Amino acid sequence: MDGTRYDLVCGQGRIEAYLALGGSTIPAVVIDACREDQFLMSLVENVARRPPSNRDLVREVRSLRERSYKPEEIARKLGLDRAYLQGIIHLVEHGEEMLIEAVEGGRLPISVAIQIAKGTNHEMQLALSEAYEKGDLRGTKLLTAKRMQNLASRRFHTAEFCNIGNAFGLIFGTCCGTLIVAHPMRWMGAHRGHATMTDLLRVENVSKRYGGMHALRNAHFTLQAGEVHALMGENGAGKSTLAKIIVGAVRADRCDFLIAGRPVLIHSSLDAQRLGIAIIYQELDLFPDLTVGENMVVGNLRFQDSPLVSFARIERFCQPYLEQVGLTRNTREPVVNLSIAEMQLLAIARVLSVNARIILMDEPTSSLFEEGVERLFRLIAALKARGVAIVYVSHKMDEIFRICDRVTVLRDGETMGTRDVAATSSDEVIRMMVGRELETAAAAHAARTSTGDVLLSVENLTTRKLTNISFELRRGEVLGIAGLVGSGRSELGAALFGIDKISSGTVCLSGRRVAASSTSDAMRAGIGLVPEDRKLQGLMMQMSVLENSTLSALSRMQRFGFVRRRQEETAAGTIHRSLLLKSPSSDAPVSALSGGNQQKVLLSRWLLLNPDVLFLDDPARGIDVGAKQDIYRIIDELAAAEKGVILVSSELPELLRCSDRILVLNNGCLAAIYERADATPERIMTAATSETNSRTAL
Amino acid sequence: MSSGQPILRPERKTRATKHYVGRFSGVMALLGVVLLAIVTSPSATDGSSIFLQAGNLTDILRQIALIGIISLAMTFVILTGGIDLSVGSVLALSTSIVAMGLTRNWQTTGDATHILLAIGAAVLAATIAGIVNGLVVAGLRIQPFVVTLASMIGVRGLAKWLTDNANIDIGFGQDTAAHFAAIFREKMVVIGSYCLLAAAFWVVLSRTVFGRYVRAVGDNETAARYAGLPIRRTKLWVYSLSGLMAGFAGVLYAAENHQGNPNAGVAYELDAIAAVVIGGTRLSGGKGSVFGTVVGTLIMGVLTNMLRLNNVDSNVEMMIKAVIIILAVTIQSQRESD
Numbered sequence A: 001m002d003g004t005r006y007d008l009v010c011g012q013g014r015i016e017a018y019l020a021l022g023g024s025t026i027p028a029v030v031i032d033a034c035r036e037d038q039f040l041m042s043l044v045e046n047v048a049r050r051p052p053s054n055r056d057l058v059r060e061v062r063s064l065r066e067r068s069y070k071p072e073e074i075a076r077k078l079g080l081d082r083a084y085l086q087g088i089i090h091l092v093e094h095g096e097e098m099l100i101e102a103v104e105g106g107r108l109p110i111s112v113a114i115q116i117a118k119g120t121n122h123e124m125q126l127a128l129s130e131a132y133e134k135g136d137l138r139g140t141k142l143l144t145a146k147r148m149q150n151l152a153s154r155r156f157h158t159a160e161f162c163n164i165g166n167a168f169g170l171i172f173g174t175c176c177g178t179l180i181v182a183h184p185m186r187w188m189g190a191h192r193g194h195a196t197m198t199d200l201l202r203v204e205n206v207s208k209r210y211g212g213m214h215a216l217r218n219a220h221f222t223l224q225a226g227e228v229h230a231l232m233g234e235n236g237a238g239k240s241t242l243a244k245i246i247v248g249a250v251r252a253d254r255c256d257f258l259i260a261g262r263p264v265l266i267h268s269s270l271d272a273q274r275l276g277i278a279i280i281y282q283e284l285d286l287f288p289d290l291t292v293g294e295n296m297v298v299g300n301l302r303f304q305d306s307p308l309v310s311f312a313r314i315e316r317f318c319q320p321y322l323e324q325v326g327l328t329r330n331t332r333e334p335v336v337n338l339s340i341a342e343m344q345l346l347a348i349a350r351v352l353s354v355n356a357r358i359i360l361m362d363e364p365t366s367s368l369f370e371e372g373v374e375r376l377f378r379l380i381a382a383l384k385a386r387g388v389a390i391v392y393v394s395h396k397m398d399e400i401f402r403i404c405d406r407v408t409v410l411r412d413g414e415t416m417g418t419r420d421v422a423a424t425s426s427d428e429v430i431r432m433m434v435g436r437e438l439e440t441a442a443a444a445h446a447a448r449t450s451t452g453d454v455l456l457s458v459e460n461l462t463t464r465k466l467t468n469i470s471f472e473l474r475r476g477e478v479l480g481i482a483g484l485v486g487s488g489r490s491e492l493g494a495a496l497f498g499i500d501k502i503s504s505g506t507v508c509l510s511g512r513r514v515a516a517s518s519t520s521d522a523m524r525a526g527i528g529l530v531p532e533d534r535k536l537q538g539l540m541m542q543m544s545v546l547e548n549s550t551l552s553a554l555s556r557m558q559r560f561g562f563v564r565r566r567q568e569e570t571a572a573g574t575i576h577r578s579l580l581l582k583s584p585s586s587d588a589p590v591s592a593l594s595g596g597n598q599q600k601v602l603l604s605r606w607l608l609l610n611p612d613v614l615f616l617d618d619p620a621r622g623i624d625v626g627a628k629q630d631i632y633r634i635i636d637e638l639a640a641a642e643k644g645v646i647l648v649s650s651e652l653p654e655l656l657r658c659s660d661r662i663l664v665l666n667n668g669c670l671a672a673i674y675e676r677a678d679a680t681p682e683r684i685m686t687a688a689t690s691e692t693n694s695r696t697a698l
Numbered sequence B: 001m002s003s004g005q006p007i008l009r010p011e012r013k014t015r016a017t018k019h020y021v022g023r024f025s026g027v028m029a030l031l032g033v034v035l036l037a038i039v040t041s042p043s044a045t046d047g048s049s050i051f052l053q054a055g056n057l058t059d060i061l062r063q064i065a066l067i068g069i070i071s072l073a074m075t076f077v078i079l080t081g082g083i084d085l086s087v088g089s090v091l092a093l094s095t096s097i098v099a100m101g102l103t104r105n106w107q108t109t110g111d112a113t114h115i116l117l118a119i120g121a122a123v124l125a126a127t128i129a130g131i132v133n134g135l136v137v138a139g140l141r142i143q144p145f146v147v148t149l150a151s152m153i154g155v156r157g158l159a160k161w162l163t164d165n166a167n168i169d170i171g172f173g174q175d176t177a178a179h180f181a182a183i184f185r186e187k188m189v190v191i192g193s194y195c196l197l198a199a200a201f202w203v204v205l206s207r208t209v210f211g212r213y214v215r216a217v218g219d220n221e222t223a224a225r226y227a228g229l230p231i232r233r234t235k236l237w238v239y240s241l242s243g244l245m246a247g248f249a250g251v252l253y254a255a256e257n258h259q260g261n262p263n264a265g266v267a268y269e270l271d272a273i274a275a276v277v278i279g280g281t282r283l284s285g286g287k288g289s290v291f292g293t294v295v296g297t298l299i300m301g302v303l304t305n306m307l308r309l310n311n312v313d314s315n316v317e318m319m320i321k322a323v324i325i326i327l328a329v330t331i332q333s334q335r336e337s338d
Helices: A014-020 A034-046 A055-066 A071-078 A082-094 A097-104 A110-118 A121-134 A145-155 A158-163 A166-175 A184-191 A239-246 A269-274 A292-297 A311-325 A340-353 A370-385 A397-403 A426-434 A441-446 A489-496 A519-525 A534-538 A545-556 A565-578 A595-609 A625-640 A652-658 A681-689 B015-040 B054-079 B087-103 B111-140 B144-163 B176-184 B187-207 B209-219 B221-226 B231-257 B268-278 B290-309 B314-336
Strands: A008-010 A029-031 A179-181 A201-210 A213-223 A228-233 A254-259 A277-280 A358-362 A389-393 A406-411 A414-420 A454-462 A469-474 A478-482 A504-509 A527-530 A613-617 A644-648 A661-666 A669-675
Touching: A055 A071, A055 A082, A055 A097, A071 A082, A201 A239, A213 A239, A213 A406, A228 A239, A228 A397, A228 A426, A239 A277, A239 A358, A239 A389, A269 A277, A277 A340, A292 A311, A292 A340, A311 A340, A340 A370, A370 A389, A370 A397, A389 A397, A397 A426, A406 A426, A414 A426, A426 A625, A454 A489, A469 A644, A469 A669, A478 A489, A478 A625, A478 A652, A478 A681, A489 A527, A489 A613, A489 A644, A519 A527, A527 A595, A534 A595, A534 B221, A545 A565, A545 A595, A545 B209, A565 A595, A595 A625, A625 A644, A625 A652, A652 A681, A661 A681, A669 A681, B015 B290, B015 B314, B054 B087, B054 B187, B054 B209, B054 B231, B054 B268, B054 B290, B087 B111, B087 B144, B087 B176, B087 B231, B087 B268, B111 B144, B111 B176, B111 B231, B176 B187, B176 B231, B187 B209, B187 B231, B187 B290, B209 B221, B209 B231, B221 B231, B268 B290, B268 B314, B290 B314
Parallel strands: A008 A029, A008 A179, A213 A414, A228 A389, A228 A406, A277 A358, A358 A389, A478 A644, A478 A661, A527 A613, A613 A644
Antiparallel strands: A201 A213, A201 A254, A406 A414, A454 A469, A454 A504, A661 A669
C-alpha cells in the first residue's frame, strides 16, 4: 500500500489504515461506515464508468442568473421543471464552490449536488443512494489535499475529523480518486509487521489535584490501535483518575491529549463519545428497571431525534451488537433479570453501539465467575482483532499476563513506566507498583501460633439465611471464611453483629452469652464488623476522614456530650499512621480518598474501638497489592494482640495467607472447617461448591 | 485548524477554594440583599435611609425570630434526612394553650408562677407532639414526610378543638396575661432568645457527639447502623427538639399578637424549610449548618423588609421569594457538582 496516494479511507479498520499510512499527512476523511461496507464496495466498483451528464446546465443557469433573468424566464428558456430549476438556483447561489466545480467538471451529478447544497446529512445520504441506484456516480481526481483540508477545517471541529458522517464521506468518496475500504482482518494481517504505528491515543503531562493532594503528577500514557493495555498501580496511584480524565468524566488541571497524533480537547463525556472513547465502569452504570434495549439506546445521540422510540426500532438497532457480544436476551427484558456477567456484556454492547474505538475497562472481572471471565476474555480478543484498543484496569496479575500486550504502571500519580507484557515478570510489575519488595506469605505466617482461650463460641446459629452454624474462635486466631457469593458469608457477620435476627442458637463471647438485637448491643459486647460495601454500608461520604474514623468511638472521646477534639485527633492520627493512610488532611472529605484509603479509614474506625472479635467482610476487595499488604499486616497485629479475627474473602490465596483455620460455607450451611495445614484450594472449592451440604464434615 | 493549545483549561477553582466559596456564598448573598435593600430604601424626612434605622433593623430581627427559632431545629431534622411539617400546627397548639392558661383564673398562684405554668404547659404539649413524631418515625420507620404530614393535620385539629376554634385574646390591662405579653413581646427578649438558641444549636451541631450523630445518620443511615450509632435515639431527639422549638415559638407568637390563635402558623413549616434550604442544608440530609440556616433566615427577612419598605404587593413578594429559593438551591447544587 505504501507509496500510493490514497484520498479516502473508510470502512472497518479505517483508523488503523489511516494511521499506518502516515496519519495527518494524508488528506483523508475517515468515515464511520461500518454498516455501509457493502454499499461502499459496490460504489468503488461503479465509480468512473458513466459519462458526464448535464454538466453545462449549471454554467448556463449561473450565467442567466448573473444577467438577472427571473426563474420563470430561465425555466422557459431551458425547458426545465420549476422545482428542479429552483434547486439549481439554490445550488448556484448558496452551494459550496467546490460542489459547483464538481458539477461543472462533470464529476458529480447535478441532482446529488442540489441535495448536498440544500440539505442535512440525511437528505444527502438519500440523494447519494438514489444517485447510486441510477448509476450516475463518478469519481475522478477532484480535490487537492489542501482543499480537502480547508473544507474539513471549515466544517468540522478537529476533534471530530474521524466522525464525519457517512454522507459526507460518500460525497468525498465520489469526488476522490481512490477509495480504500479497509477490512480489519485482511488489513491487520498484511500490515501489522511493517507499518509503523502512530499512537492511537496519547495523553501527556496529566496533572490533577484534589485539595492539597496530587492524584496525578505529569503522568503520561500511550495506547496503540488493536492492543490491550493494562493500567496498573496501587490504590491511590491515580489509575481511576487517569481513566476518568481520558473519558472526560473528570477534568484534569493540565493535560495534553493527542488522538492519532492530533491534539484534541476532551471536556466532557460527550466529547469522548464523539472521539470514540468509552468506559465500562466497575459498578456497571446500567439502569436496572429499564429494559436491555432501553439501556442500550439511552444517551445515544442517534436516538434523540424523536421523543417516541418504538421497541421495534430499538430492537433493530441493538440486535447486531448484542449478537456481537453474545448476549442472548430479549431487548425487552428488564436489566434486573440479568446476571452480573450478562450486565457486563450489555455494558460492552452499549459502548460498541456508540462506535467506541478505545474502550476502558475498570476492574471488569471483579464480579464475574470463571465462566463469565472466559467469555469476557474471548470478547476482548475479538475486539482486539477488530482494531479496538482496550485499556484494562485491574489488580489481577494473572489476567494481565494472560490477555494484555503492554502494561503501564502508575505510582503516586506518576507514570513509572510501560513494559511489554511478554518481556516482563509479575515481580517486576509489583516492584514498579509498590517501590519495595513484598514479604512472602510464608515468612509472615510462621510467626503466629494460636494457643489462646476460646473467645467466641457459636452454637447452632440459625437465621433466615443460615442453618445450624457452630464454630469456635480462639484468642489470637484468624478464622477464614470461604464460600461463594450468596453462601451466607456476609450473613454470618450480620447475625453476629445484631443486624439479622437470630432465630435459634447461641453466641457466647468469653463465656458470656451475647444476645445482640442491635448493632450497638453487639458493639458494646465487643464485636466489630467491617462491612463488605464501604460506600453503602461503611462510610459517610460527606464527612471528613477524621469524623469517619472516630464515629463509633465518640462516646469515649467526650466530656458532657462535647467531643474532645484533641483526644479525637491524637487517637485517630496514631491509627492512621499505623495503617499508612494517605490523605491530604484529616479534615478532607473521605470521598476525596482512593478506594484503598477509604477502606483504611473504615478499618481505623474499628481499630479505634478495639473490639475483642472483629469480623472483616472482604476487607481487601478491589484494592491494590500495597494496601492489601497493609491490611494483612493489621490482621497479623490483631492476632498478635490476642484478638479474634474472622476474615471473609473471595480470594483463596488471601485466606490461605492470613487464616489459621478456614471455615467453608455452602448455601447457608457449614460445609467444612480446615486447619491451615490441611487446607488446599481444591479442598476448599470442593466443599464450597458441592451440591450436597455435608454438614457432617465437622 | 488546531492552532489552539491542546491543553485542557485548568479548573478554575480548586476544591479548597470551592469549599471556601461554598461556605461563604450564603453570606455573600446576604450582603447582596442587604446592599440592595440599602440602595432601594426610601429616605426618611431627614434624608437618612429608613432601612438602616436601628428600629427597622431590630424589627427585621424580631420578625424573623419565630421562623428562625423553628428553622434551627428544622435544620437538625433535615440533617438526619427527615422533615417536620407539623411545626406550624404545633406552634398553633402551643400558642393556644399558653393563652388559655393565662386567661384562666388560677387562684393560688402569683403572676410569675402563673406565667411560668402556662408557658410550661404549652411547651410541654408541643414537645410531646414532637416526641410522638419522633417515636413514630424512628420506631415504626414510616417516612417522616408522611408522619409529620399526619401530625400537621392532627395537631391543628387538637388546637382547634381545645379552643373551640376561637381566638383567645390577651388583654392590654394589668392582668397576668397582659404582663406576660408585655415581657415576651419585648424586642430584646425575642431577639435575645433567638440569638441564644442559635448559638446553642450551633454549638450542639458542631461540637457535640449528638451533633456528629445527627449528620452521620443523615449522610448514610445504613452505614450509621453498621457503625453502631444510636439511630432511633438520635431521631427521637431531633423531632422532640423540633416540637420544643415550635412550642417556644408559639409562646412568643401569643405574646406578640396578644392572642392565642388555633389558626396561627399556617405555612410556617414551609418558611422554615425554605430558610434551611437557602442556608445550604441538603434536603436529603448529611450536609448543612446552623450558621447557614441563620443566614438563610436573614436573607428571607431582609428581603421581606426591603419589599415592604418599597410597598411591594405581598403577593409579588411571594413570587420573588420563590425565585430566591430556586436561585439559592441552584447555586448550591452547582457547588456540589464537582
